[in-house]
Amino acid sequence: MNFKLTVIILLASTHLLAQEIGSWNVLDVRKNTDKVISYQLEVQLRSLKFYHNFHYNEINFTANYKYNDNLVLSVLMGKHNTFSDGGDFMKPIVTDEFRQSLQAATVQRFGFISLDNRYRIEQRYFIDRNLVDYRMRYRFGLQASVSKSIKAQFSNEFFLAIGGSNSTFEKNRFLIGLKNTVNRRYEIQLNFLNQIDNRKNDESGSNFIQLVNIINI
Secondary structure, three states, X not given: OOHHHHHHHHHHHHHHHOOOEEEEEEEEEEEEOOOOEEEEEXXXXXXXXXXXXXXXXXXXXXXEEEEEOOEEEEEEEEEEEEEEOOOOOEEEEEEEEEEEEEEEEEEEEEOOEEEEEEEEEEEEEEOOOOEEEEEEEEEEEEEEEOOOOXXXXXXXXXXXXXXXXXXXXXXXXXXXXXXXXXXXXXXXXXXEEEEEEOOOOOOOOOEEEEEEEEEEO
């Protein structure tokens, strides 16, 4: 499968969905200090239309502990801002949020296929409302090797608000795409992401073309 051809096809398809598809951009810089400890700095920028109407940004710092080849434990801290619809970073800000999370990620490999499960619990502090909320997230993923450097990938993530008298379904994210490991320092991903959101005061938008750049230093 030609990765460049796939990129062209996916980008061209955005013209057919110009009114409904947004952009989801991720830059992830990773640093391994030894065989078990690593760190990540991730920046995200999202728009409700294709590189137009930017409405969301976030920055996250993650510390990872590799317990073994199948289990990684992580601590995350991040700042998340959601802006009003209708333009680029329109005010008033819908949510001004600081988030801290605990995460466990597992992976099992079966030949050219790998399965991963990610479990995360988040504490969300909404600065503008002086409100603390909690959420659980579970993501199931599958990757299959297409060539030496390219993998097809699929994932589905479920979000559940917890605390108070009831647990509430918040959103679901479905992703399908390709990732290309260019070399040991750089990886690029091109995905289609669909989001079903049940919250009125959270990020809006349903369909996105996602571009992920991962740099290992």
